[in-house]
Amino acid sequence: MNVFDTQKQPHTAFNRLLAILEDLRAKCPWDKKQTLESLRHLTIEETYELSDAILEGDMQEIKKEIGDIMLHLVFYAKIASEKEAFTITDVLNSTCEKLINRHPHIYSDTKADTEEQVKQNWEQIKLKEGNKSVLGGVPGSLPALVKAARIQEKARGVGFDWDKKEQVWEKVEEELQEFKAEFNISDEKQIDQQKAEEEFGDLLFSLINYARFVNINPENALEKTNKKFIKRFQYLEQKAKENNQQLHQMSLAEMDVYWNEAKKM
Structure with missing residues (x-):
């Protein structure tokens, strides 16, 4: 060699x-x-x-x-x-x-034929290793969206979860209705900012939960949307510049023309 x-x-x-x-x-x-x-x-x-x-x-x-x-x-x-x-x-x-x-189904005599059984075994083993809570392994400094997904995955590992995705979607709709009822967008009265934030957090948490049930990674999904928005907005900026236009002087309808062009690319 x-x-x-x-x-x-x-x-x-x-x-x-x-x-x-x-x-x-x-x-x-x-x-x-x-x-x-x-x-x-x-x-x-x-x-x-x-x-x-x-x-x-x-x-x-x-x-x-x-x-x-x-x-x-x-x-x-x-x-x-x-x-x-x-x-x-x-x-x-x-x-x-x-x-x-943590893989006794490979290196010992524990049985685990499905991914779900592997995850459940994993969480039980970590508790035996000294974790005081199933959620103890979720880093406090994680971004909130990623943290929510990990919290839900951890809870599922010990059986704390919905049975069907339809139940989760009902929860999403319930949270959305609660938010709308409490903070009606057509009502101009001043809202309780702290309560609004709490209710909006509940809505996001339920959406993240639903994403998990349909195998969507919410962090990846949101970041792809961020990238898509950036690409389209930069196209809008470029076209405005080519036509000697300033964005802050354009109407939304004028900007929408370029935005819709970008969506077709």
Whole structure:
């Protein structure tokens, strides 16, 4: 096996990354200064960039962003090893042990023939590992929409869920009617902002719940709509500029002409 073949082996590539990071940590002024805290916001940014690449379906960009995140994970382990807290080997072995422990239907004699049974077993095992609540594994800093979906998935894992999607849709309609009744858009009277926010939150939560029942990822769905809106709005801006028009001076009807053109693209 020549050197080019060995570089295609996962363990060789991983060891190469570790060696490069050792060099950078010892010699590069920027890398020497980094801490767990200083890397945190950069890791979050890289994660969102990976998310964007996945939604765009850009495999080359996905590969690049996975590499960036991999670097960050190795960097965290390197800093931890300098503090004599743990090493990258500890991290990998810990993950392997967790996967084996949480898949007793593969590595032991527990039976789980469906995805739902696997999820239920998973939640029960995590409670045995020390989680005080089924919802304890949901990070507090998650964006609210993602958090709502994860909360609902966790609750479902222990059987707290509706039986049919029709029941969930009834809840959506109930929440919508409650919101409309309380905050009628044709009524000009001042509304209770706190109560309106609470009711609107209930409506969103029920919609996210319904999305789960019909296998729609609400975060992906909303982000795709965001991207669609951005694309159409930028087309509107471009066409206005080409025709020497200023958006703030155009009527909505005039803007709608370009908007409808964008929808056909």
